[in-house]
Amino acid sequence: MIKVSGLTKKFNNFLAVDNISFDVAAGEIFAFLGPNGAGKTTTIKMLTTLLAPTSGRIEINGADPATDQEAVRRAFGIVFQDPSLDDELTAWENLEFHGVLYGVPRDLGRKRAEELLKFVELWERRNDLVKNFSGGMKRRLEIARGLLHHPKIFFLDEPTQGLDPQTRNHIWEYIKNLNKTENITVFFTTHYMDEAERACLPAGKVAIMDHGKIIAAGTPAQLKKQTKKTSMEDAFLTLTGHAIRDEEAGAIDHLRAGARMWGRRR
Amino acid sequence: MNAIYILWLRQLKRYLRSRSRIVGSLGQPILFLVALGFGFGPVFQKAGAGNYLEFLAPGVVAMAVLFTSVFTGIEIIWDRQFGFLKETLVAPVSRLSIMIGRTAGGATVATLQGVIVLVIATLAGFRPVSLWSVIPAILIMILTATLFTALGTAIASVLEDMQGFQLIMNFLIMPLFFLSGALFPLSNLPGALEVVVKIDPLSYGVDGLRQTLTGAGYFPLSLDLLVLCGVTVALLVLGSWLFSKIQI
Numbered sequence: 001m002i003k004v005s006g007l008t009k010k011f012n013n014f015l016a017v018d019n020i021s022f023d024v025a026a027g028e029i030f031a032f033l034g035p036n037g038a039g040k041t042t043t044i045k046m047l048t049t050l051l052a053p054t055s056g057r058i059e060i061n062g063a064d065p066a067t068d069q070e071a072v073r074r075a076f077g078i079v080f081q082d083p084s085l086d087d088e089l090t091a092w093e094n095l096e097f098h099g100v101l102y103g104v105p106r107d108l109g110r111k112r113a114e115e116l117l118k119f120v121e122l123w124e125r126r127n128d129l130v131k132n133f134s135g136g137m138k139r140r141l142e143i144a145r146g147l148l149h150h151p152k153i154f155f156l157d158e159p160t161q162g163l164d165p166q167t168r169n170h171i172w173e174y175i176k177n178l179n180k181t182e183n184i185t186v187f188f189t190t191h192y193m194d195e196a197e198r199a200c201l202p203a204g205k206v207a208i209m210d211h212g213k214i215i216a217a218g219t220p221a222q223l224k225k226q227t228k229k230t231s232m233e234d235a236f237l238t239l240t241g242h243a244i245r246d247e248e249a250g251a252i253d254h255l256r257a258g259a260r261m262w263g264r265r266r
Numbered sequence: 267m268n269a270i271y272i273l274w275l276r277q278l279k280r281y282l283r284s285r286s287r288i289v290g291s292l293g294q295p296i297l298f299l300v301a302l303g304f305g306f307g308p309v310f311q312k313a314g315a316g317n318y319l320e321f322l323a324p325g326v327v328a329m330a331v332l333f334t335s336v337f338t339g340i341e342i343i344w345d346r347q348f349g350f351l352k353e354t355l356v357a358p359v360s361r362l363s364i365m366i367g368r369t370a371g372g373a374t375v376a377t378l379q380g381v382i383v384l385v386i387a388t389l390a391g392f393r394p395v396s397l398w399s400v401i402p403a404i405l406i407m408i409l410t411a412t413l414f415t416a417l418g419t420a421i422a423s424v425l426e427d428m429q430g431f432q433l434i435m436n437f438l439i440m441p442l443f444f445l446s447g448a449l450f451p452l453s454n455l456p457g458a459l460e461v462v463v464k465i466d467p468l469s470y471g472v473d474g475l476r477q478t479l480t481g482a483g484y485f486p487l488s489l490d491l492l493v494l495c496g497v498t499v500a501l502l503v504l505g506s507w508l509f510s511k512i513q514i
Contacts, residue, residue, distance in 0.1 A: 084349030
């Protein structure tokens with residue numbers, strides 16, 4: 001379903017993604033792990049047509065993002081690392097907007113939106129503005145939105161970041177459920193190793209990325225065996241080392257600070 | 267087509283929902299109308315230039331259109347920083363459609379704002395030559411609004427965050443407004459100022475509004491329309507190009 005070979009991305013002289021290759025089979029759950037700044041988000045951006053690779057080949061559901069953007073875009077749904085809902089619209093309107101952008105026929109879109117909102121338990125709140133939602137509710141709504149157009153692949157970039165264990169469990173229940181019932185291929189990143197391990201049961205795979213390269217890949221059991229560790233967390237630390245990675249503060253952090261100062265509610 | 271419509275609708279919904287923004291953005295035009303209109307009125311009259319409020323009102327309408335349209339264009343920065351832009355950029359919709367939908371939405375909102383200010387000016391004592399003159403005036407507002415929304419989009423496409431916003435405000439938007447002849451007559455200006463005024467596209471918007479609403483103008487109306495249309499097309503092309511280059 002996802003085929004990547006020799007994928008490379010260079011920003012000026014910085015090699016963000018360095019010649020990586022991997023395959024994800026249809027219906028598989030695939031965890032993409034790595035410390036901050038390893039190149040995970042850059043890879044996802046290239047897979048989802050937001051960024052053009054410097055070199056290498058990508059195939060998403062049989063289409064190449066470089067030549068057939070539209071087919072690729074129709075094939076996947078995505079939950080971004082940062083929230084990407086319109087706060088000034090209601091939950092329902094956010095879904096409606098998405099449906100129209102993806103050319104989902106109106107009646108079908110409404111039916112599907114209702115199904116999905118019930119599925120993520122937001123149906124009662126459908127007419128509330130998103131700005132009144134909690135972080136967990138927003139995440140659930142984004143999951144519903146990402147699935148509205150029946151994608152074959154679902155990308156989730158740290159979908160459970162900053163959520164409490166209850167919500168995290170809930171969200172994984174939805175995702176695993178979907179993977180089973182609709183046979184959706186799931187490609188996700190996370191910093192929670194136990195979560196990655198549980199999500200990949202029984203047959204999912206894990207790839208660990210560091211400094212732009214994939215340094216290990218296989219099932220969680222294989223990785224633990226390879227590093228002779230008993231937990232996924234220890235295996236991860238053995239593979240990537242204990243050094244803390246510093247990431248530069250992005251524009252978003254500056255802006256958030258500014259927004260707080262000016263009292264904008266976001 | 268549907269994508270353009272939903273993007274347009276989104277802008278409109280956001281505008282209608284933020285009542286504080288509507289009211290807030292009316293404060294400045296009202297202040298200009300009252301303080302300048304009534305404050306300078308007697309001097310203007312003594313100088314033999316006629317009724318100042320009559321002269322000023324079209325300029326203040328143009329000001330409301332200018333500010334609102336540039337802001338709605340620049341809103342892309344917020345969408346970009348707070349993620350919503352990504353949602354539209356990964357959708358199977360061309361960037362050109364996104365740009366058109368957003369610009370149409372921004373221009374509609376700015377025109378609405380201009381009409382509201384026109385109504386307020388009428389309450390303050392401004393009288394258009396006839397009720398019919400409001401229709402061509404609204405056309406000029408739509409053109410002006412499209413022009414400056416496209417400008418805002420172009421600016422937002424190259425700015426990473428709101429840090430540069432103050433710069434844009436003080437060195438672009440304010441000069442565009444103050445040097446447009448919105449506040450003073452264009453006849454007998456010192457040479458250098460006259461050149462600047464003639465370069466400022468808003469001058470033609472203000473003049474077009476003044477001509478349609480009060481019958482008195484500086485440029486020929488056909489020139490106003492020609493310049494507004496020409497600059498609008500140029501900025502739409504530039505804005506679309508810059509917008510298509512946005513990376514997140």
